[in-house]
Amino acid sequence: MEKEPSSSSSPAVALIVGATGMVGLSLAEALNNPSTPGSPWKVYGVARRPLPNWFPASLLHSFISADALDRQDTLLKLSPIAHEVTHVFWVALQIHESEEVNVSVNSSMLSNVIDAIKSSGERCSLKHFTLQTGTKHYMGPVYDPVHGSKIVMHEAPFEECMPRLPYPNFYYAQEDVLASALPPEVTYSVHRSSIIAGATPRSLFNTMVSLGVYATICRYRGLPFRYPGSRYTWEHFCDMSDSRLLAEQQIWAATTESAKNQAFNCTNGDFFTWKKFWKAFCQVFDVEFDEEEECGFDVVGMMAGMEHVWDEIVEKHGLVRTKMADITCFDAVTVVTNFKFQHVCSMNKSRKFGFLGYCNTLESIPYWVGRMREMKIIP
Template sequence: MAGFSLAQALNNYHNHTLKIHRAACRPLPSWFPPSLLHSFINFDALNSTNTLAKLSPISREITHVFWVAFHLYETKELNVAKNSAILKNVLDAITNASPSRLRHVTLQTGTKHYMGLIFDPSLAGKLVRHELPFVEDSSRLPYPNFYYALEDLVASYSPALTFSVHRSSIIIRASSRSVHNTLLSLAVYASICKHQKLLFHNPGNKMIHFT
């Protein structure tokens, strides 16, 4: 979802003058317009050798990396280890180029940076979180979180390159293979309720009537 919108925004802002390479562990979906990309590279980012082989042909061209990828595993410890390895393999493959032109990494994480691991059943009823409003310099929560690990990893490449972190709360975009489409599903359900003049039963404890 984020990659599609990002490619569109970069092309529109720069009037299609940039070379945009998309790299992913999965094949390019059929609905993704190939015209948005200069190239698409499919590789196994957990395999450092494969990552280096696939990214080496373009590594000297890369000036900016926009990291919007994550993989979810069975435990929070695996999430930390695997996601860190994936990002490190990619950055190493690019920065090892001679000369490397990489200047900036943009990292997308999310609000679990402030809220903790809200989907972890072992923390039910005892989760510590920051109170609203969330602020960028809030201290880290006492749980293994791959968001923290990714930030530390990117920071370790400083001062050779700069980086920014974007902790988006909710991203809305249609994607046939993403499970993060809750708001779109609710929007469709709400539209049906409005059309049929039915009560909209939201996931909380209130009922909304559309007029």
């Protein structure tokens, strides 16, 4: 691996924007590992809400609660450390119903943080900016109520060389912000994830948490764990991105000269069918499902009346105090399990540039369920 030269007079200082999300937690853990490229790292974390009690505070030199959408708050909170930061890892996002709003909000957040770091002027130490996006780069705004039904997307497997689609997309807007706002001497990397597997209740699209809550309620109430997707996705290929692998690739790109100023897909490197995934999930949670049962179960409708059941489970097992609506998104689960195409990405470019990391998707299920139990998110 081709690494940046280290210097005792210029330590690596990371700022993780979105530190309490799935990849934020994995980044904080990885950057504290002495064997991680660029070590030793000094790690700052920033998020809009205060640091939760399930997050290991020891992973961060300091935590900063700041609203990146508020320009003045961002400048105020980040300016004291702006001159130190050498690497920014952007793993934050806000999702709204309209893609035009997504473009405005997420671009503003990114611009505000970049401007706050640049506010240190000649003392600015920034070397590299890491931006995490996703496969919506290739699919378009699939969640948008207006554009979503009209999209003609790229054919899978998705490759980084594919051109932009003619639809609004906040991922495109963020890449444009990087191109226009970063000083010319600062490098960047873009990391396009698939469905992310991780273990925090602060990521709206955390499929593992949503399915974990669903399975927990099914077991608690003695209900079958029915599949909300289509027969097509049940039988055809999909891929995922383990948050540990995303952290590994992002740090690799930030510390490898030949990987600078590039965009990379980042998936586990294998494929799965939801049929196999569902069986593995059932084993971990000891719930039952009928393989012959018709697909397309309305999980959104079922879970809409289960808030009080989740409250009972939280109380009974002494879990972290959460509201089901705050930690799950069954609309997103329904979307990804009802794709009409095989959701798979090519990892060829990443391998060609030297990143050979991988993860077994089905083996990651018991790992992340175990982490969620350790963190007392689920029983």
